[in-house]
Amino acid sequence: MQNFLETLNHPQQQATTTVKGPMMIIAGAGSGKTRVITYRIAYLMQNGVDPFSILALTFTNKAAKEMKERIEHIVGADKARSLWMGTFHSVFSKILRIEAEKLGFPTNFTIYDTDDSKSLLKSIIKELGLDEKQYKPGLVYNRISAAKNNLLSWKAYNANEEIQREDKLSVKPQLGTIYKIYQQRLFQSSAMDFDDLLFNTNILFRDFPDVLLKYQHKFKYVMVDEYQDTNFSQYVIVKKLAAVNENICVVGDDAQSIYAFRGANIQNILNFKKDYPDLKVFKLEQNYRSTKIIVKAANSIIANNKAQLKKEVWTQNDEGEKIDVLRAFTDNEEGQIVASSIFETKMNETAQHSAFAILYRTNAQSRAMEEALRKQNIPYRIYGGLSFYKRKEIKDLLAYCRLTINHNDEEALKRVINYPGRGIGDATIDKIMVAAANNNTSMWEVLQQPAYYQVNINQGAINKLNDFAEMIKSFAAIANTQTAFDAGNHIAMQSGLLKELYNDKSPEGVSRYENIQELLNGMKEFSENDVQDLVVQEVETQTRFLKDYMQDIALLTDDLDDKDGDNNKVSLMTIHAAKGLEFPYVYIVGVEENLFPSQLTINSLDELEEERRLFYVAVTRAEKRATISFATSRYKWGNLTACEQSRFIDEIDADCLNYKFGNNSAAANNGFFDDLDFSSSKEGWGNKYKQRTDIGTSKFSNANQTAKTPPKPAFAPPKNLTKLSTAANKTGSEIQGDDTRNLAVGNNVEHQRFGIGIVEVIEGIYPNQKATINFTEAGQKQLILKFAKLKILG
DNA sequence: ACCGTATTCAGCGCG
DNA sequence: TGAATACGGT
Numbered sequence: 001m002q003n004f005l006e007t008l009n010h011p012q013q014q015a016t017t018t019v020k021g022p023m024m025i026i027a028g029a030g031s032g033k034t035r036v037i038t039y040r041i042a043y044l045m046q047n048g049v050d051p052f053s054i055l056a057l058t059f060t061n062k063a064a065k066e067m068k069e070r071i072e073h074i075v076g077a078d079k080a081r082s083l084w085m086g087t088f089h090s091v092f093s094k095i096l097r098i099e100a101e102k103l104g105f106p107t108n109f110t111i112y113d114t115d116d117s118k119s120l121l122k123s124i125i126k127e128l129g130l131d132e133k134q135y136k137p138g139l140v141y142n143r144i145s146a147a148k149n150n151l152l153s154w155k156a157y158n159a160n161e162e163i164q165r166e167d168k169l170s171v172k173p174q175l176g177t178i179y180k181i182y183q184q185r186l187f188q189s190s191a192m193d194f195d196d197l198l199f200n201t202n203i204l205f206r207d208f209p210d211v212l213l214k215y216q217h218k219f220k221y222v223m224v225d226e227y228q229d230t231n232f233s234q235y236v237i238v239k240k241l242a243a244v245n246e247n248i249c250v251v252g253d254d255a256q257s258i259y260a261f262r263g264a265n266i267q268n269i270l271n272f273k274k275d276y277p278d279l280k281v282f283k284l285e286q287n288y289r290s291t292k293i294i295v296k297a298a299n300s301i302i303a304n305n306k307a308q309l310k311k312e313v314w315t316q317n318d319e320g321e322k323i324d325v326l327r328a329f330t331d332n333e334e335g336q337i338v339a340s341s342i343f344e345t346k347m348n349e350t351a352q353h354s355a356f357a358i359l360y361r362t363n364a365q366s367r368a369m370e371e372a373l374r375k376q377n378i379p380y381r382i383y384g385g386l387s388f389y390k391r392k393e394i395k396d397l398l399a400y401c402r403l404t405i406n407h408n409d410e411e412a413l414k415r416v417i418n419y420p421g422r423g424i425g426d427a428t429i430d431k432i433m434v435a436a437a438n439n440n441t442s443m444w445e446v447l448q449q450p451a452y453y454q455v456n457i458n459q460g461a462i463n464k465l466n467d468f469a470e471m472i473k474s475f476a477a478i479a480n481t482q483t484a485f486d487a488g489n490h491i492a493m494q495s496g497l498l499k500e501l502y503n504d505k506s507p508e509g510v511s512r513y514e515n516i517q518e519l520l521n522g523m524k525e526f527s528e529n530d531v532q533d534l535v536v537q538e539v540e541t542q543t544r545f546l547k548d549y550m551q552d553i554a555l556l557t558d559d560l561d562d563k564d565g566d567n568n569k570v571s572l573m574t575i576h577a578a579k580g581l582e583f584p585y586v587y588i589v590g591v592e593e594n595l596f597p598s599q600l601t602i603n604s605l606d607e608l609e610e611e612r613r614l615f616y617v618a619v620t621r622a623e624k625r626a627t628i629s630f631a632t633s634r635y636k637w638g639n640l641t642a643c644e645q646s647r648f649i650d651e652i653d654a655d656c657l658n659y660k661f662g663n664n665s666a667a668a669n670n671g672f673f674d675d676l677d678f679s680s681s682k683e684g685w686g687n688k689y690k691q692r693t694d695i696g697t698s699k700f701s702n703a704n705q706t707a708k709t710p711p712k713p714a715f716a717p718p719k720n721l722t723k724l725s726t727a728a729n730k731t732g733s734e735i736q737g738d739d740t741r742n743l744a745v746g747n748n749v750e751h752q753r754f755g756i757g758i759v760e761v762i763e764g765i766y767p768n769q770k771a772t773i774n775f776t777e778a779g780q781k782q783l784i785l786k787f788a789k790l791k792i793l794g
Numbered sequence: 795a796c797c798g799t800a801t802t803c804a805g806c807g808c809g
Numbered sequence: 810t811g812a813a814t815a816c817g818g819t
Contacts, residue, residue, distance in 0.1 A: 059808055089809040113809085194809050229808080262807065362805060367810090384807080425795080555809055576806050598805060614806080637804060638810045801815075 004039055004074060008032075015282040016040045019047070019221070022242075022276035024269070025251040028313040029298065029620035030289025030582065037225060037251060038067050041083065042074040044221060051082040055219040055241070058087055059226040061557055063580065067225075084219070088234050089194060090555050092201040095215065096192070097551065102208055103200055108405050108547055110191040111554035115390070116411040117141055117182075117193045124181050127437065130174055140172075142262075144179050148195035149231040149263040151202055154180040188442055189410040198233040205240050216244040227252035227272075231263040239275065246276070254309050255302050258576060258614045260606070270309065285313050289582050289623055291320020293656050297626070298619045300653035305609045322658035323619075324627045325649060331365070331590070331634035335372030338587050338629055342570060343376055345585060345625075353379055357571040357583040359618050361596040365589060366572050373570060383573035387557060393501060393512040394519055398553060400491045404475040405547045408442040417447075417468060420496040424468065428461045444469075471495070483527035484549035488520055523549055575618045586622035588615075592630045592643040615648045739790060748793040749773060756793070 005013055012032055015025045016039045027033035037056070045051055058064040064086045072080040084091060093111060100107045112120070118137040121144075125135045147157050157163055158176040167175045186192060192200060205212040222242045224230065227250035230238070242248035250272060257266045273279050287295050295315045302308065326341070328334035342356050358369050358380075366382055373380045388394060396419065402412040418424045435453040436443045446453045447465045471494065479487040492498045501513040527544050571583065590596055596615065601607035619626055630645045649657070743749070747759045757775035773790075774780050 061809080087809060093809095111809090114807090197809080226808095258806080259808075261805080264808095364804075364810090421795090557809070574806060576808090600805065635810055795819105797817105797819090799816085799818100802813085804810100804812095 004042070008035070008039065009286055011282055011284055011286075012036050012039075015284065016043055018280060018282070019044055019049075020247055021278065021280065022246055023249045023280040023282065024227075024272050025249065025282045025284060026309055026311055027251055027253050027284040028287060028311055029253065029256065029617070030287040030315075031284035031313070032286075032288055033225075033251060033253075033284060034063075034067060034070070036284065037223065038070040038074070040249070041067075041071055041085075041223070045075050045079055049221060051079050052084070053218060053220040054083055054085075054223070055091070055221070056083065056085040056223040057091060057225065057238070058085070059229055060580075061087055061090070061555070063225060064090075087555070088230075088237070089197050090552055092237070093192075093197045093552065093555060096197060096200055096204065099204055099208070099211055102211065103204060104187070105192070105200075106190050106406070108190070108550075110189065110402055110406045110409045110412070111197070111552075112186065112191045112193045112411060113554050114141070114194070115395075116191075119411055119414075120185055120189075121178065121182060123433070124178055124185065127433075128174065128177065128181075130178075135172060135174065135178065140175065140178055143172075143175055144182060145195050146263055147179065148199045149233045151199065151233055151236065153199075154183050185410065188408065188436075188440075190406050190408040191411075195233070198231075198237065201237055202233060205237065212240060213244075216241060220245050221247045222249070224248075224250045225252075228254050228257035228266055228269045229259045229264040230268050231265055232268075235265065235268045248276070254307075255305075255311070255613055256579065256617050256620075258579065258610060258617060260610050266307070270307070283311055285311060287313050287315040287317070287620075289317075290315060290620060291317050291624060293320040293322055294619060294622050294626055297323055297652045297656035298616055300656070301612060301619060301648065301651055302616045304651050305612055306605075307609060321625050323625075323652070323656050325645075325657055325659045325661075326627065326629040327645070327659075327661045328629065328631045329633060331368040331631050332371065334589060334629050334631040334634075335368035335370075336375075338369065338589060338627075339372035339376045339378060341627065342373075342378060342585070342587070351584065352568050353570050354568045355584040356587070357573070357578065357581070357585070357621065358587045358589060359573060359575045359578050359621065360589050361575060361598065361614075362590075363574060365595075369572055369589065378570055379566065379568070380570040380572055381567075383571060384577045388515070388518075389553070389556060391512075391515055393497075393515050397488070397492055397495075397497055397516055397519060398550075400475070400495050400497065401479075401488060401546055401550055403472055404479050404487070404491060405550050407444040407472065407476075410443055413443055416495070420500040422468065422496075423464050424461065428457055428465070431455050431457060432465075479546040482543075482545075484544050484546045485520065485524040485527040487546040488523040488549070492516060492520060575614050578621050579617055582621055582623055584622075584624045585627070586618070586625070587627045587629065588618045589629045590631070590634070591615075591628050591646040591649055592634075593646050595634075595643065596646055596648065612648065612651075739792070743771065743790070743792060750791040750793055751775065 005016065008016060009032075012035070015023075015036050019040070025033070025036065027036070041054060041056060044054060056064075056067070058067065068080055068083065068085055071083065071085075086094075096103070096105075097107050097109070100109060118141050121137040121140050122132070125132055125137065125140070147154075147163075152160070152163075154176065157179055164173075164176065167173050186196065205215075219241055222238065222245075224238055229252070238248070238250075250269070252269050254266060254269050257264060257269070260266060273281075290298075292315055295313055295317075299313055324341075326334075326337050328337050338358060342353075345351060346353065346356070360366060360369070363384070370380065370382070389398075396416065399409075399412040399415040402409045403416060406412075414429065417429060432443050432446045432450070432455060435450070435455045436446045439446070439453055441453075446455060448469050450457055450462055450465060475487070475491050475494070478490050482490070498513070498516060501509055501516060504510075504512070523546075526549050571581075575588075594602070597608055597611035601611050628649060630649075631643060633640055633642050635641070743759060743762065745759050745762055748756065749759060750756050751773070755775055755777045757773040759771055759773050760780075761772040772780060
């Protein structure tokens, strides 16, 4: 039982077995943080602590799930199940449902997601007759969100002179009014947005001391993961909950704080000592993930930040290879270079596609990468795209379910009242909305008795509304007696939704139909009690109703694996999305001034430091090898813009870098990488460069560029750049290809560096052929023929 | 009510 | 550039 401790290093052990009193674990990148948290919880349980009295808060569902599974392995499923572990939002939404009526909410309140919130804001802005360009729903949402995360109610917001001044200066004086109406409408709809889940928890704990006391005594041990990303609202909740027992353990890494832009407060971790003078601090500094080079590079990056806790990350791992720095002339070419590099590395080191990740600063950069990967037939998966639960058809069915559970849910009602079409048009809906607002009631109330609320509509519309209301009521009756799946299935069919999709025979329509089936499958699983509760597993085994299913559906994010079952794909994602993940080979692309660091941050030291931490996060995702690339021109908002390499590259210890600048695009894509493991070659890039200049066909060659550290390109992108590079690539490819087109198994060949060998296997179709060659000196190698320059010896 | 065209906008995104 | 949405014509 206890021997899991033996697998830990000294600081890890200390952090794991210290359980009383306030403590902070500063966990460097790749330092085994998750192991420490999970072992610590297991250790608590093994020492007689009731799992019900342990609260562990994470930032993502994924992290919670992962840790819970690990704990299960150590202490068993039964015990692990009783643990309170989940995201802030899921844990406190659960508590809010239990205590809802104290705040005047029903237990079955709806959780509005960002789209619901923005849609509500949009209608409020419209109703107030405000200019939608002046009050963009997204910006208004962010402003309100920031206020809530700083525990500013709409009243406080409007009473705060400084805020009012700010809003007037930014020509948005009505923000406070919008905030007020927004909250009223949420309440009217029995709904809370994401920020309300935390804000209202604070209200609950502030106004109901007995409730607070109950949870203070319940949660004797509190742990918070990713503490550097907590905002003020979360900070106050944690502080209050831990105030009685003070068994509070926070885990984080100030160097990886990358969410200040949405309210996370790095001061929470930097100031933790002030809150708890007798705080114990543990530092996990040994990195188990990355090579020495990567750790050294990362340390040299973060050393440029002023605000940081002292920490020395080191590793016993191998030295590893230097970080390649690749330059392309365009964003498209950057994609080609990266894709080629992945292809080669995969072949040369027999790596899986899933060993690679391409990380970028902005989502817009994914397009060039995708195109290049597709051209080379490299399978990939984009993370952070449209999630399952954000698809229209899924939201439609869920909206019916939401309305069934909570008739006051206005956003759900607006979504489905005329979809599928039932002749209730915009005019009618507008009238109902106005009447609801005037009478301070919900649309549901109004549409049931439009005459009473003096809505001026004809009998036809009244009948249709009546039919709709009756249908929703019949759904509710079924939802109260049958399982979640049976109710969901009934709703999908009787609402006409399924039929609507079934009749659409286009590929998209078929896919939507399948998605609905998929959602129903999920409901079925849930109904059969196969699904673990997000926070704590209920012990009861009674019927699982639709209302149970709907409880945290808004809080779910799908981390589903690809449906085709093939997860052996290159991962593409933003650096933000990559946090917490690791890959053997990591490509960080678009490392250019004004992109990374982003143009919007370079005038603020704090924001620039956050960008630098983001870069630190990116580099530390790599286990074996990191590669950095940038382009000297790229399309921004439709315009070809000149770019130069990022200051962040210059900040990396020069010993860690290996500049691999081709002289032109053709060489970069075809000739330059022909020695597959060139990066370990002693030749250095300068010689290499000279060797290759003769291959180049591009007009942009610059033969004078031989300095050790390449100068920053003063580069004005020529017109038709893309076309020219493409033509150059083609030429290069043909030159290479002719040598090996007729290569056959059994041929003797000579390679420039590996010497003489015999061809054993040829795979693939020209020009993408791969050969296994047994070299007399160098042994067996896998080479890509279009890159490897082989001489056939007959 | 619906569809095609014009216009607009573009930062990262947990829950 | 290209996706999302607003608008205007039928």
